Amino acid sequence: MSNIVVDKTKVPWWVSNVIVPLVNLSLALFVSGIFIFIAGENPIEAVKLIIFGSFGYIQGFAYTLYYTTNFIFTGLAFAVAFHCRLFNIGGEGQAYIGGLGVFLVAINLSFLPVPIVWLLAILGAILFGAAWAYIPAYLQSKRGSHVVITTIMFNFIASSLMIYLLVDVIRDTNQMAPHTVKLPEEIWLPSFEALSGVLGIKIRYSPLNLTFLLAIASLFFVWFLIWKTRWGYEMRAVGHNTQAAIYAGISPHKNIIIAMCISGGLAGLLGVNEILGVSHKIQAGFPAGYGFTGIAVALMGRNHPIGILPAAFLFGILYQGGSEVTFEMPNITRYMFVAVQGLIILFSGALENLFRPQIESFFVNRLNREVRS
């Protein structure tokens, strides 16, 4: 299979960046269909439900965009670290701690006027998320402890820490369940339902809120950071060839720390969406796997903001449509969609070169033929 030699310079950009990822995605979805069949349901019906659930009505679509917001943050988080060849699997824990940052800032400074308290809460999310990523980054760069294991361990530790805080320290003492009090209503981020009222559309409830715009801004920020700044250049240099970077006077230590802290900060922003935008309190386990989904989003989007946006949207569709499926099909639980994520990571990440030579040579040969005739 690997005998096919393709002249890389002759491959059109849309073949390697659009056609190949789409083929890989289709393979992943095809295998997912087989799993749904094994679980005893009809995959075609499931696809119909997914499309109806995520696009069929305005509230469903708002949910899709709400999930997209979360996946943009966690996808960008993974992508930034990956440009420095770091596998930040700790988005889940960083988001959890980031949520703590949002809440602590918001509850203690709620007397401040509204845009200022929002900005400070966003800053809180970034700082807390970054701090949680700093320790694994430091241990990676100074002690060589593999960042995959330490970030995974920091997910477990974050979960224990947050449960402790929620049970013993910041719990709403009027309630039995481990969650905090609600933030005062004046500082909640405006939701889509408020906006839709202005536009004259009536919807009952929607978790979509202003954070969506913050997510879009983050996409631009990451693009600018990675491709237009000195920091981004140095990070990519360390990721691409550490030895060469050292010769060029670039410090791997500094860049590992910077990349991981920015990555952790982006993951922390998930807390803004969840706490300032939706639930207005910290609930146990609120990151609910979004951090892990970010890995799939980033790998599918080829770690570029332009790719991450559609990938995050696709996962938004899968999540929202998926909840419709679990509602209608008793044999399918949300874990089936965790498996789908795994397949997408497998086919668009690890096996991305499975059919690449064949597809590229197919298009190159065709183009050559056109030129000749």
Next chain:
Amino acid sequence: MEFVSDLASLINSTLRISTPLVFAAMAGIFAERSGVIDFSLEGKMLMAAFVAAVCSYYFGNPWIGLLMAIIVCVSLSMLHGFASVTHKGDQVVSCVAINILIIGLTTALAAAWFGQAGLTPTLTQEQRFLEVNLPFAENLRDIPIIGTIYSDILSGHYIFVYFAYISVPIVYWIVFKTSFGLRLRAVGENPSAVDTAGINVFAMRYKALAVNGILIAFAGAHLSTAVNANFFREMSAGRGYLALAAMIFGKWHPKTALIACLLFGFTDALQIRLQGVEIPTIGEIPVQLIQALPYILTVVLLAGFVGKAIAPNAIGQPYIKER
């Protein structure tokens, strides 16, 4: 006397709790010594637990469950090899994919087949592995020291516990005393030299991954058909990663990895005992902190406060044959 029996039961539970870690660390040694990173120990252990529980239930025999778990785990290892050895995909990405896929798939299928809770049916006595009492354990119990060691610490474990500790010298012998082991280590250190010597690098890595799959299947079967009598969601609880940390801490060597696994097992055994205990001057330690101890210990050990770990030279790099 109470102290002695306490200590005996602490050592007893350390041996039991360390068992899946020992299997996983030995599995990791095979993969990583051949130059293939294996973070997917976690996922494979979970898959083995699921398959062993389901097949023991259907076939009514835990040995068939173990056999099926071995087949499935070897297949998963081959998938990892297909992605990262044959297609030169990123090894860490391949592992993360396998782990997330398995977390989702096991729970989704358990829920689809056995109801929403995602539990497999509880296995009966015939469908699971039971404790093995060593010969004369009852007769020797009253002899001081020897009796305690033999009857209370060594006897009465699940068969996997004995398998695990027997596997360590065997792995040592294979890796360091056979020509297969020499080739295995060479492939992980300098694949092009091995290739020049006429040994197929890809075949060696696939063989190492096959052994890896067999060993990790035992860890999963231990969890779901011996210590527990069913499979439940995410029951591997990070043990694959702990084992990997133990292996790295043990410098990719069976003997030192075993010691690290026992250390993890001991922390976990102690952790269960410490819950709710008042400690003088400090008071009661929060249960969440105690539960996080194994994970904190992993971070501390990996930080190499006890010496720097040096990985096999070619680890994580796909081998590209020159033409």
